[in-house]
Structures are given as structure tokens and as C-alpha cells.
Amino acid sequence: MRRLTATLVLTILLAFGLFVPVQAHETGRSHLEPPGWTLDLSILAPLMLSLALYAIGWRRLRQRSHGGAERLAHRARLFGSGWLVLTGALVSPLHEAGERSFAAHMFEHELIMLVAAPLLVLAEPLAVMLWAFPSGGRRSLGSVTNLRPVEATWLLLSGAVTATPLQAAALWLWHAPALFDLALADERWHAAQHFSFLISALLFWTAMLGRRTAPGVAALCLVGTSIVSGALGALMAFATSPWYAGYARLGMAPFGLSPAEDQQVAGLLMWVPGGLVHAGAALLIMRRLLRPAHA
Template identity: 65%
Template sequence: MRALSRRLAFLSALLAAAPAAAHPGHHHGAPGWTWDPAILVPLALALALFLIGWRRIAARSGRGAAWRRRLGLFVAGWLMLAGALVSPLHEAGERSFALHMTEHELLMLVAAPLLVLAEPLAVLLWAFPAGARRGIGRLVARPWLAAMWRWLTAPVPATALQAAALWGWHAPALFDRALRSPGWHAAQHASFLATALLFWTAMLGRRGGRAAHAAGQAVAALCLFATSVVSGGLGALMAVSDSPWYAGYAALGLAPFGLTPAEDQQLAGLIMWVPGGLVHALAALVLVRQLLIQGEARHADAL
């Protein structure tokens, strides 16, 4: 318990000092910003397309509160995404598993749901000329593609895909490969973000009529509770382990602030276990509350 208290005490210091944390004994020195074009170009392109599309739609329909809200949600999600991938936190994660885990949690628990709540797909479509919009519309309306999208964004498949990505990439062989190779590291982050976007689309998206929506919400709430157990279970295993799982971090020796590789991993496990479990559990409770309100409304209508 004393060791656990020590790790919790280090958490706030680790996160607060991530931009300036020194890397003792490591050739990178202090972490800096990541100016990789493979990251910057997609980020800049996504923001530019959304802003162009939003401006065109707003010019037609007026900049009401709903449209301003969608803009705010997208920009907030984009900033979280950029902060995780471009800020010194990204490079600091090469030295500390706890900071690496913080980066992943920002991608999956903060950036992804904010982007989904902004409902960006239609806005992004409006960034293209009219002819291109019609072509893209005909493409996505094809039955096989529409069916695939419905399956990918259904609660159970989306939950299974995210769980598979989470557990698969945290297998020591794959995680160490991601630490050694920039390409594999990019694939890891891309799969985390893609499955998180599908997951939160399934949890927060709009589906069908009132009855179908209520049924979808009930399944989504169960999937959220299941995800809190699945991700929390993985974090708990890390938090109680006395030996480091990943050779890449074990070889570095002490992490920032004097944490051993095992302690750094245990702190990373706590970050996945506690905040991750709370986010999913709270989202599930919100859906349950909505279901109760809808049930009361239907009961009142029937009287």
C-alpha cells in the first residue's frame, strides 16, 4: 500500500512536468514537440476541411447555437488529438510508460468522444465541391458499404473491436515492436483512434426511431459497463504486477522522477484502470438516466 501511495503521489507531478521532464541516461534529452509531417498533415487537413465545410453550411443555415456547439466540440477534440500526438507528451511517452498511457487515454477517452459528438462527417463532406459531394454521396449510399458501416458502428461489434485493439497492442511482443518502430507506433495509435471513434459513434450516435433508439441505448449502456471492466481489468493487471512487461521500457532504467520500470508500469495501469473505468461507467450511467427519462415520458403519454 505504501508503494501504491507513492505511485499516486508521483502521478500529478509526472503529468504536470511532462513538457519539461528530463530523460536521465537517454540520448533524447528533454522531450520536445513532434513535427512529423505524417502527423501534422492529416491533422491540418482534417481541421481545414471541417472549417471549410462548417463555414459553407453556416452560410446557408445561419450560425445557430447547435452549429456553434458542433464547431466547439470538433475544435476541442482536435486540440486534444493534436496535444496527444504533437506536444512534448508524445516524446515523453518514449521514456515513461505512464506518460505513454496518458497519451493513449487522451486519444481514446477525450479526443474521440468529442469528435464524435461534433458529428463531423456531413460537415467534412461540405468542404468538397458540389460534384464531388454527389459522387461521395453515391459511393457511401451503396448497400454493401452502408451495411458495413452499420455493423462497424453497432454497439457490440464496436466494443469488441476496441477491446481487441486495446488488449492486442498491449501484448508485450506488439507493444515492444511499436516502441522500436515508428511505423508500428503509428499503426498502434491509428488503430486506437479508429476503434475509439467507432466505439463512441456506437455509444453516442443516433439510431432509428424512438423504440430502436431506446433499445440501442440499453445495449450501449451494457457495452460501456463491459468496456469499463475490460479496460479496467487490463489496467489492474499492470497495476498489481511486480515486474515490467515491456523490454523497451525495462531497458531504459529509471523513468522520470526516479520511478523504476515496474513502478512506472504500475502507475500506467492505474491511469488506465481508474480514469478509464470512470469515464466508461459515467457514460453508461448517463445513458441509463436517459432511458429512465424516456420510460417515464412513454408512461405519461400512455395515461
């Protein structure tokens, strides 16, 4: 249940910033100007709150810990790395560059789903964040996650056979031209897109990295995800015309790329790096099956 509470806290902290209307893809800046930082309070506030809770909790837990200092430090490195990647994807000039280039937009999504999400899942931050609250608050939060409906829902959503198709559905549905153009045109739909990518990725990596999923099943799901996402990327990479009117009407993308070429680069980003991450994770997990045979 620790991964459940970690995901719940991250969801609560990030949902506010993702669903409050922000200048996601219409910043008022000329497309000819270099992209700037997205210093929007509705994005920065939940990110900084999560960091503050973790820092306070870590300090208090470290003062009480006698034999687990190295484990605490390791988890802090994982959380810090995941937090920095997520913050960079949402705040750095890369985010604003996504209004001009589909390839930049795709790179942002890949950072969220393939780098930030697994790092945050591995960090299991709630055990540390809870120490930022008084003892009564910690007990209340813990009791909520132990409620039968909450636990049953979590076990369903974080199961490999559920989380894998959920993430695949999020990828394919949001890259359908009608929905993607809707996300480009409306900040609320764009927030929903990012939110679904983040949550589906957190659920997926929780299933893949959790002890409840057998290594063979996790490896099979990772390979299947590599094929499913790679197929979508390949379709984009080999397309000779742009899929998305929102980018096509802008004309030439950065670095002199046409809308079709920009889309092809985005497809390659989804196809090759995405496939390598999933395949590499599958190989690492398979080592758990092979290790006993060579012990």
C-alpha cells in the same frame, strides 16, 4: 450514415500521417533532455487538412444557415475540442515523453480513445466538411457511402456487439508484451498501434452514442468495457516486474520511478480514469431510460 461518412473522412485524413514512417519513439534526443514537440509533417499535414476542410465548410454552411447557427456553433466546439486533444496527444511533448515513460505513453492513448474520439463522434464533422467541396464532389462522396457493400460493412462494424469486442481486442492485443515491444522498436508498428486504437475507439463511441443502439445495450457495453479495460489496468498496477523490455532496458523513468513503478502508474491511469469515463457515460445514457418514467 452521417457518422459513417464522418469516420471515413477522419480515417482517410489521419491514416496518411499515421502510416508514413515518422520518428515516433526514436527522436535522436537524449533521454535526459526534456521532451520536445513532434513537429513532423506527416502528422501535422493530415491534422491541418482536416481543420482547414472543417473551417472552410463551416464558413460556407454558416453563410447559408438561417436557423441553425447555435447548433453549428455547438458542433464546431465539439470538433475543435476533439481536434485539439488529438493534436495535443500526437504533437505535444507528451508524445515524445512516451519514448521514456510507459505512464506518459498510456496517458497519450487515454486522451486519444477516451477524450478525442467521443468528441469527434459527437461533432459529426462530415456534414460540415462536405461544404468545403464543390457540389459535384459532395454528391460523389455521398454516393460512395450509400453503396450497399459500404453501408452493410459500416452497419456491422459500428454495431455495439461488434465495436465493443473490437476495441477490447485492440487494447488487450496491443498491450501483450511481444506486440507492445514491437511497437516501441518499429515506427510502422507504432503507427499501426495508434491507428487501431483511434479507429476502434471511433467505432466504439459511434455505437455507444448513436441512435441505432438501445440505451440499455449501450450502458451494458460501457460497463463491460470498463471491467475489461480496468482488469488490464489492474494487472499492470499490481505487477511487481515490468512487462515491456523496451522500457525496462531504459532504467529509471522520469520522476525517479523504476520501470515497474512506471508501469504501475500506467496501469492506474487505464484502470481508474478509464473506468470512470466509461461508467460516467453509462450513467448519462441510462438517463434516457429513466427520463420517460419521471416525465
